[in-house]
Amino acid sequence: MSDTKSTSTVRRHWSDPRLWLGFAITAGALVFAFRGVDFSVLAAEMARVNLAWLLIPSVFGYLICTWSRALRWRHLLRAFGEIETGSLFRATAVGYMANNLFPFRLGEVARSWFLARETGTSGAAIFGSVIVERVIDAVVVLGLAAFVLGTRGAQAGGPDVRQAIIALSIVASVPALGVVALRQAPDFFIGLVRWGLGWAPRGPVDRICELLDQIAQGLRGIRNGRDFFWVMFHTLTFWLGLNIIPYYAAIRAFDIDLGGLMAELHACLTLMVWIGAAVALPSAPGFAGTYHAACRAALVPLGVSEEVALALGTLSHALFWASLTLLGLAVLRSHGTGLNEALAGAEGGDESPPAGSAPE
Numbered sequence: 001m002s003d004t005k006s007t008s009t010v011r012r013h014w015s016d017p018r019l020w021l022g023f024a025i026t027a028g029a030l031v032f033a034f035r036g037v038d039f040s041v042l043a044a045e046m047a048r049v050n051l052a053w054l055l056i057p058s059v060f061g062y063l064i065c066t067w068s069r070a071l072r073w074r075h076l077l078r079a080f081g082e083i084e085t086g087s088l089f090r091a092t093a094v095g096y097m098a099n100n101l102f103p104f105r106l107g108e109v110a111r112s113w114f115l116a117r118e119t120g121t122s123g124a125a126i127f128g129s130v131i132v133e134r135v136i137d138a139v140v141v142l143g144l145a146a147f148v149l150g151t152r153g154a155q156a157g158g159p160d161v162r163q164a165i166i167a168l169s170i171v172a173s174v175p176a177l178g179v180v181a182l183r184q185a186p187d188f189f190i191g192l193v194r195w196g197l198g199w200a201p202r203g204p205v206d207r208i209c210e211l212l213d214q215i216a217q218g219l220r221g222i223r224n225g226r227d228f229f230w231v232m233f234h235t236l237t238f239w240l241g242l243n244i245i246p247y248y249a250a251i252r253a254f255d256i257d258l259g260g261l262m263a264e265l266h267a268c269l270t271l272m273v274w275i276g277a278a279v280a281l282p283s284a285p286g287f288a289g290t291y292h293a294a295c296r297a298a299l300v301p302l303g304v305s306e307e308v309a310l311a312l313g314t315l316s317h318a319l320f321w322a323s324l325t326l327l328g329l330a331v332l333r334s335h336g337t338g339l340n341e342a343l344a345g346a347e348g349g350d351e352s353p354p355a356g357s358a359p360e
Contacts, residue, residue, distance in 0.1 A: 022282040029289035045311035054253035061245030062323045072234035075227045076129040090331045091115035097328020100286045110346035128218025135175045141276040186216035244268045250316045274298040291317045
C-alpha cells in the first residue's frame with residue numbers, strides 16, 4: 001500500500017508543470033552562470049582553495065544559523081505553549097533537508113509537520129508562524145537590497161539606483177504594513193481584502209484569505225513587546241551576523257582581494273541579497289543553478305573573475321547542500337522516520353498524532 005502510494009506521488013510530481021518550470025529555470029540559470037567560463041581555469045581555482053578555511057567556518061555557520069532560526073521560531077510560537085529549542089532545531093533541520101531533496105519548496109511544510117508530530121502542537125498554528133517568518137525575512141532581504149544598492153559596489157548615485165532604492169523600500173513596506181494590520185485587526189483586514197478582490201474568482205480569493213488567516217494565527221504567537229523584541233533581535237543577528245559566516249569563509253578560502261575587511265563584508269551582504277532572491281525563484285530541489293548564477297551576478301561586478309566566482313559558488317553550494325541535507329537526514333534517522341514518510345507528511349498525507357504520542 002505504501003509503495004503504491006509512493007509510486008502515485010512520484011507520478012503526480014512528474015506530471016506537475018511546476019516541476020518542469022523549476023527545471024527550466026534551473027537549466028537557464030546554469031547556462032547564464034557558466035557561459036563563457038574557461039573550465040580548465042575553473043578547475044584550477046577549485047583545486048587551490050583553502051579547504052580548512054572553507055569547511056570549518058561554513059559548517060559551523062550553517063549549524064549556528066539553524067540554531068538561531070530555532071530560537072526565533074520559539075518566540076513566534078510562545079502563545080501556543082513553551083516548545084524546547086531542541087525540537088525547533090530538529091524541525092528546522094528537517095525543513096532545510098526537505099527543500100534540498102523535495103520539489104515545490106516543501107521544506108516549510110515539512111518542518112511544520114515534523115514539529116507538530118513531535119510536540120502535538122497545532123499544525124495550522126505552526127505553519128502560520130512559518131509564513132510569518134518568510135514575510136519577515138522577505139522584508140529584511142529587500143531592506144538589505146536597498147542598502148547594497150545605495151552603498152559601495154552599486155552604480156554611484158545615478159537616478160536608476162535612487163529609483164530602485166525607492167521601489168524596494170515601497171515593496172518592503174507593503175508586507176510589513178500587512179503584518180501589522182493582521183496582528184492588530186485580522187478579521188477586519190481579511191474582510192477588506194475579500195471585499196477588494198470581489199471581482200476575482202471565488203476559489204483564488206478563498207485561498208488568499210485562508211493564507212492570510214494562517215499568517216494571523218502565526219502572529220498570535222507574538223504576545224507582547226518582549227516577544228517582538230526577541231524575534232527582531234534573532235532576525236537581525238541571523239541576517240547581519242551569523243549568515244555572513246559561510247560567505248566570508250568562502251571569500252577568505254579563495255583569497256579574494258576586495259580591498260579590505262569592509263569591502264569583504266559588503267561583498268557578503270551582496271551575496272546574501274543575490275542568493276536570497278535567487279533561491280526564492282522556482283527551481284529544481286537544492287537550488288542548483290540559481291545559487292551559482294547569483295554568485296556570478298554578485299561577485300563579477302566587484303572585480304572577481306567569472307571562474308573564481310563560479311568556483312566559489314560551486315564549492316559553497318555543495319557544502320551548503322551537503323551540510324544541511326545530512327543534518328536533516330540525521331534527525332530523521334534518530335526519530336526512525338524515512339524520507340518517504342517525511343515527504344508524505346509534507347504533502348499532507350500523514351496526520352499528526354495527538355499530544356503525548358510523539359516519537360521518542
